[in-house]
Structure formats: structure tokens, C-alpha cells
Amino acid sequence: MNSKLKLGVIISGKGSNLKSLIEATQKNNFPAEIVIVIANVPNIAGIEIAEEASLPVCTINHNDFNNRELFEKEIHAVLTNARVELVCLAGFMRILTDHFIQLWLNKIINIHPSLLPSFKGLKTHERAIKSGAKFSGCTVHFVRPEMDSGPIIIQAVVPINQKDTPATLANRILIAEHKIYPRAVKLIASKRVFIKNNRVSVKDSSSTNEILINPNS
Numbered sequence: 001m002n003s004k005l006k007l008g009v010i011i012s013g014k015g016s017n018l019k020s021l022i023e024a025t026q027k028n029n030f031p032a033e034i035v036i037v038i039a040n041v042p043n044i045a046g047i048e049i050a051e052e053a054s055l056p057v058c059t060i061n062h063n064d065f066n067n068r069e070l071f072e073k074e075i076h077a078v079l080t081n082a083r084v085e086l087v088c089l090a091g092f093m094r095i096l097t098d099h100f101i102q103l104w105l106n107k108i109i110n111i112h113p114s115l116l117p118s119f120k121g122l123k124t125h126e127r128a129i130k131s132g133a134k135f136s137g138c139t140v141h142f143v144r145p146e147m148d149s150g151p152i153i154i155q156a157v158v159p160i161n162q163k164d165t166p167a168t169l170a171n172r173i174l175i176a177e178h179k180i181y182p183r184a185v186k187l188i189a190s191k192r193v194f195i196k197n198n199r200v201s202v203k204d205s206s207s208t209n210e211i212l213i214n215p216n217s
């Protein structure tokens, strides 16, 4: 019997986080598998990454729908058909309705390139640099209706260097993203993640290193 957690990954762009999830799921004993990749933009690099890994890919172009409800209805149908148990937003750049989020409550996670709750939304790196903060990072969290909010599963801290541009900082943070997204999925798939009072606790966590990665690890 296959007891791996079934993942649906939703992408809008180059798909490097999708790639990190693919690589993780290809390892022996990883407790989750990707059963469907959904792209809301046609012809993006992420689609090629999924195809190269022989994963089923479905393009659901938001421009083909009159409203968000119809667009999401299609996404929901594809996810349900593929028997997805956990939805992973990986560089998905659309805002989801409360209705969709309620349908997938605690079964939908996102990666955001900042240390939430700081720097929600767009132009994250530009704003982090301008703020004068010495650290930024990335966060994997359960999705709630308010944008870039929800119980935090795992974060990585990344230093902001004096000469950083938004692009150099984005690249450094992306390396950390590729470490933490598979770790968050593994924790959930191993049934070690619990949510209480809007906070995540991790069962049998022997060290904080498992849930917070510092720049040296």
C-alpha cells in the first residue's frame, strides 16, 4: 500500500521551488509524492521542470475565466481528481479567495521570501533592504485568508549584506527556500505538525535546527 502524502504543487513562474520538492520526493523514504503540478501561466519554465520529471501537469490559465471563483473551481476539481492531500504553493502569484482557503484549510501551505510577519506581499527584497534590517529570510506557512499570513511551520534566516541588491538578496534567499520547503513538507507528511491557537508545534522536535535554519547550516 502506498502511504505517501499526495502533493499538488501550484506554480506561476520558473519553478525552482517545485524542483527542490521534486528532488526531495525522489529520495528514498521521503514520505510524500507529487501527484499533480498546476500552472496558472502557460509556457513557464516550471512546466518544463515538471515534464522533465514525468509529472502530470495541468495549465489552468486564470485569464481564461471570468472570475476568481470559476478559476479556483477548476483548480479544486483538478486537485480533487488527483486525490491531493496537501497543496503546496510554490511561487504562485495569485490571491486565493477565502472560500478556496476554507476548502483546503490546514491542507494548503505557501513559501514566502521573507521572515514573516515582516515584508508580506510584493517587492519583498527591495523593502527589506530599504528598511535597514540586517537579516531577512524565508518562511513556509499554512495559508489563511489574509495575504502571507498563517501558522508558521519553518523559517530560515539569511543575512542582508551592505552591497545587496533585490536580485542578489533574492538569489541568496532562494537557496534557503530550497532547503526549508522540502523540510516543511516532510514534517507534515510525517504527521509531526500540529496547529494550536494559530501556532505550529512540531512533535518530537529534538532541536530547533529542524524548524529554523541559520545561515551556516
Ligand code: GAR
Pocket: 011, 012, 013, 014, 015, 016, 017, 018, 046, 090, 091, 092, 093, 111, 112, 113, 121, 174, 177
Ligand atoms: C520564490 O522566491 C517564492 O518564495 C516567491 O516567488 C519565488 C518563486 O520562485 N513567492 C512569492 O513571492 C509568493 N508571494 P520559483 O518559481 O523559482 O519557485
